[in-house]
Amino acid sequence: MLLKLLALGGLGYAGYRYYEKTRSQxxxxxxxxxxxxxxxxxxxxxxxxxxxxxxxDEASDQSFPASDPPSTY
Structure with a gap:
């Protein structure tokens, strides 16, 4: 039973790593x-x-993810 859970966990982890590597931004x-x-x-x-x-919009996009807002507001 424990070996089945470990195998299932390993398959799940391998699938997640593959998914993360292949997904686009x-x-x-x-x-x-x-x-x-x-x-x-x-x-x-x-x-x-x-x-x-x-x-x-342009100033906000250029400053993201800065904590300070752009000076054009």
Missing amino acids: PAFAGNQGKATVRDAGPESMRDNSGRAWTPA
Whole structure:
């Protein structure tokens, strides 16, 4: 019984590691390559919101994940 649980746990862990390795970054556009941080701007986003970006949207995206807000607010 214990060996079955260990085998099942090992299979689950191996499946999770495979899933994590093969999933793509959700916010990255196709032009980002192997980057770990997305470039700022709507052209670097995978999903288009369908609306034009305001200067505040652009400043907020450029400053993320900084703790201080951009000076344009």
